[in-house]
Amino acid sequence: MQVAFAQEKVFVIGTTADLQPTDINPVKPMNFYYAEIVFPELLAWDKDGKEVPGLAQSWTISPDGLTYTFKLRENAKWSDGQPVTADDVAFTALLESESNPAFFSYWNSIQTAKTGTITGVTVAPGTIETPDAKTVIFHLLIPSGSFFTAAGGFPIFPKHIYEGMDLTTQNLDVSKMVGSGPYVPTELVPGDRYVLVANQYYWGGRPSLDKVIFKIFRDTTSAEIALESGAIDLLMNVPGTDVKALEKVPNITIGVEQPQLFAYFVPNFRPNLADGSVNPCADLRVRKAIAMSMDLQSILDSAFGKGYYVLANQIFVPNMYYLGKRVWNDSIPMPAYPYDPVAAGKLLDEAGYPADANGIRMKLTFITPSAGRLGTVGVMSMMQLIEHAVRAVGIDMQLVMMEYASYRARYYMEPPKDWNVAIWSQSQSPDPTNVGYNVNGVAWNIGKGGWNGGGYNNPYATYLVSLGDNTTDRDARVAIYQRIAGIAYQDVVNIPLYYPIEVVAWNSKWQGIVLGLDNPCADYWGAIKYQNLAQLTVGPESTVTVVSGTTVTAVPGTTTTAAVTPGLDYTTVGIIAVLAVIVLGGLAYYSGRRRKKTS
């Protein structure tokens, strides 16, 4: 039961993603989703991945791609009434450059070396100009196509609060935090809750809610129970496998959105494994055969359910844009590799892997994590189905599951690796630059922390990735990345599996919920954006929900279109059955004893 506040409008969001103070500490690996509610970025992104004004109301990019000018909103203020100024933007860039090992590289294009800072760099003189209080100009030292997203998508922090603080060894007390977003924090209890209250100075107008609370759950089932009981209003990260059960609950609305997530297999490209044995995946024919042995659509339908994934065919998500132009390579077929086990078998024969008497051609080690985004029930089901599928073409898949940190260490381990195929996923940003690192074979990236865990090393692809980084002309840049996608497809750099669909469930009384894309620099997905949080209202009960693409509109006053079939409450039936067995069993035993006594 929820404690009702007659005067306050409180919106409680349930999540199974943990939250700790470092998530909103500017010199730590922040969680941008939580950070941007308090510290919005210069830019925002609409549901289609296109840039829209955030803290900045307008921007220009010079033709040579070296000058980025952002004009801040005139009415942008911090929650203590101080105006948000260009100095705050400059301060943020300097703070991140000098003090944040996780994010300093986002500002590469305006940095120079400096000893004495935590990162060894600082913002180069003259690269940030603040001609007036509301204008900030970045002068890049080298062209960078990704700078727009990196700088535009970074939370902006108040200089007058954070300047001079040693944030490396302490967190600012949340009750003292000052933000420019619709809500500012008042309480953060790690592992339990994150409480924010309305910011009367928010530039988007007085937020509709008085309070937003993030309630952290350790387990999805507990969170779903809390949603059903009304203790929370919205639940993020609902597993697709739980949707059917939630659909039967009255007054619960299910919404879906497609974040910029991509899940795929990463083949190991090295000729030998750690034990010296030959790695079959180094052969293009073997990689293709693995891809062609899976009827992915059927597998994913079984694992996730129809409508709860999008079949993937390339390294870029379908909703990736650069300055409004879609990066998607239309020439790559869908599915990328046709399901053809006969052809797959022929490829393996050609590659020198004939089937033995048991029909087995090779053993391959697939590694997968037991937690995280890829540790879900749906992914486990998918892996088991794929195990059967590849076995049909003679591949004996040894599935090795391990806990998350061990898995990441195994994936990133120094070569040679001890696995043939790994499953991986990435949260892509609206800028294609990060994706390129998957195919970037530069020496420092292979197996040393970059995402190129498979060790693909193609000098041409590497050249294209660098070129893409330094190109700012929109059409030229998009063409470069489409070429990279094509190369990745031809070389089977990875085997695309699916683009996840994020499921969110909420109490139907809430109106105006629009699910948005994740922040470009964040590793977080599927959430209700801060702009939307500022506009939620409560409508009459029994509202209709019309699901249209990624927008859900609640229409009050009409009958529901979603059939809610009253069914047996199996929990109650189960409890009654158990009690009946105990009582009847006890009676039977007792009467048996009495009969014995009398006889």
Added chain:
Amino acid sequence: MGLPAYVAKRALVAIALVLVVGTLNFAILHLAPGGPETIFLNPRITPAARALILKSFGLDRPIQEQYLLYLEGMVTGNWGLSYFYTESAFNVVASRIPATLLLMLPSLILTVLVGILMGILSVRRPYSFVDRFLSSFAFFFYSMPVFWLGFILLTFFAVTLSVLPAGGMISITTTGFDVVDYLRHLILPMTALTLINLASFSLLVRSSMLEVLDQNYIVTARGKGLSERLVFYRHALRNGLLPTVTMLGLFVGSILSGAILTETVFSWPGLGSLTFDSISRRDYPVVLALFFIFSILTILSNLITDVVYGVLDPRITYD
């Protein structure tokens, strides 16, 4: 050997034990694949940035130096800063202790009281319907997975009947600490923990009492004409409850490690969930602080149990 000498001897052994356990914890943790930096890796990471992250964690130091700092932490209580909380590991752990105590202590008290009562009722009429029913009842819940029981309780009482909260320690929208609110939230997790752990106490009391009731001095007491009530409660019960003290000591030792599954199901922000998260994230300072506290508690509770046992039973000598 007198009690003070015994305690001193055990204390010295305890110190050595803590050092051995602490060293093992340190070794196992650092031998586990993956480190905290793997959680922070991103596509833009360069070797230089990765090195910086490791340096910020103090993991660029030689392992021997890290070990010595850890030993120093055992004495000073300073295990360094949590990688994920940017607070001292001690503070991170300490902040979760009240939540765990607020769950585990009432659960333990209820478990002991109900368990002993059930044991007494069983042994008053051994092998009767009541005895068999209570034993079956205890075993039934003992064999049940705690997370499943937790979900059943939550679904039935929080959703179907809507009479109790659906998890958490206090209401989500409550500010401050409300005792009544906390007690309402305590009912379901305490019930789950008590039901699961009842069997240990009730069956122990039952078997111990049955053994005591067969002793010669009990036969003598009955022969002297004492009432059954007097014989049972005055002469037999005290001896029959002695093994419970041992069991209690073992339970207290594990009390702060928290019920990870219970905390997970009921979203209780205690030490159990912190332990799991910290290990998953390789938050070394917090994990090492937690392991140290758990080992101290276990060793201390065993020492206290042995001492109390000796006080309760004059037949026990210390050596």
